Amino acid sequence: MNRMPVAERREQLIEAALAVASRDGIDAATVRAVAAEAGVSLGVVHYCFQDKAELMRAMAHAITQQNLPSGLDQIPPGAPVADVIHATVSGLWHAISEARGAQLLTYELTTSSLRQAELKEVAIEQYRGSWAAAAGVLEHVCAAAQVRFAIPIDDLARVVVAVVDGFSLAWLVDGDDVAALRGIEGFGAYLASLAIPLEPGAADSGSTDDDPSAAHSSVTPA
Amino acid sequence: MNRMPVAERREQLIEAALAVASRDGIDAATVRAVAAEAGVSLGVVHYCFQDKAELMRAMAHAITQQNLPSGLDQIPPGAPVADVIHATVSGLWHAISEARGAQLLTYELTTSSLRQAELKEVAIEQYRGSWAAAAGVLEHVCAAAQVRFAIPIDDLARVVVAVVDGFSLAWLVDGDDVAALRGIEGFGAYLASLAIPLEPGAADSGSTDDDPSAAHSSVTPA
DNA sequence: GCGTGACTTGAACGCTTGTCCAAGTCAAGC
DNA sequence: GCTTGACTTGGACAAGCGTTCAAGTCACGC
Helix, strand or coil, X not given: CCCCCHHHHHHHHHHXXXXXXXXXXXXXXXXXXXXXXXXXXXXXXXXXXXXXXXXXXXXXXXXXXXXXXXXXHHCCCCCCHHHHHHHHHHHHHHXXXXXXXXXXXXXXXXXXXHHCHHHHHHHXXXXXXXXXXXXXXHHHHHHXXXXXXXXCHHHHHHHHHHXXXXXXXXXXXXXXXXXXXXXXXXXXXXXHHCEEECCCCXXXXXXXXXXXXXXXXXXXXX | CCCCCHHHHHHHHHHHHHHHHHHHCHHHCCHHHHHHHHCCCHHHHHHHCCCHHHHHHHHHHHHHHHCCCCCHHHCCCCCCHHHXXXXXXXXXXXXXXXXXXXXXXXXXXXXXXXXXXXXXXXXXXXXXXXXXXXXXXXXXHHHHHCEEECCCHHHHHHHHHHHHHHHHHHHHHHCCHHHHHHHHHHHHHHHHHCEEECCCCCCCCCCCCCCCCCCCCCCCCC
């Protein structure tokens, strides 16, 4: 194989690992399979990574980062909340459903991380990333549609991630695109019902009037 | 080891497999580890099961069945919907949170099933069971609280399973009992908001006035 | 041009895995 | 009591795994 600086080779191996694991599952991503996918001999992997675990951590980090939302800023400002949320949510869903293997891999990574100490940080990193991303999207929605939410953004972000996870998992199992989209868009409509119009001239940060010390026993609109 | 008819030995091995896999993860449930857990020598496992895959399928079947809801019939009839749902949902959550390893195992089984052909039917069986159980619980709630739902029971059951899955997964990762319970109970409150009181004397089956051919683009109450 | 050191190679090692099997053991029926 | 057959045992096997390493190769700076 062509010579390559180690940093570049690492990136290539991470991509190869991602390809194998997305296609055939995390257990199929053996050191040998990754080397073969990259067109590289076995020893190279351990030249670039101390462990197999280090390769897996790097792969998890890569898939976490490339799952961050994109194309948010194309939403026309001033549109109705329902439209903004619908566009955002269905965009997110299509990104997920077009990468079935990668989505399944994220769940495999989560469960693996919860079982083996060497991958301890992987799952929580995944979820911290997802929650932060969801919060970012929600704030973006607030800004674009001039609304705030009846629930603190961080709490709502957790709900968003949970619901998307749940519907994704069900879709991975039964492959029912219609039911999945219906569920996700239904949740989008519910989200829209939580939005409270922002009176012009008020502060633009969402839901600051909520008492953060109060327990939120309900996520339904007041 | 004491002699035992093969059917009984199978049950014992399934229990042992469940114990190992719940405690240490599905990958730790090797034939040897299961045999050791059962206090039985290696060959016994292949005397009782053709394959390791057959043992895994049997284990999946067992955990699916023991996850069915119980204690539903203790709900006092005639109680307010919100109370009935709250009791049901928090009971369900405590059952989950007291069996962390088993809950994690169900996700490991789902992802494994989606990757290896020998376990093909496992995941869909799991979810068919969950959806049916959720629908059963919802119908029970309808009967106990004298309500119907604004959404077809089967659609709502899918939502329930998705939301519970999502919050469970997040809880497995970050261990935040408070956030999980808040999320789950918030969803319960949302569910209660979907309930429509049943006028006395009307038919007792829920939501039959919904046009099943119409696409449900929203799960928010009309 | 010529080292020098970064990069590559593939054989080898020890370990674990699922599966098989010949031999052993024991309870039940005649 | 003996025979039969269901049940048990644990060693053996091949395959695959992560990891190591001595040897080879090539590009780059002097």
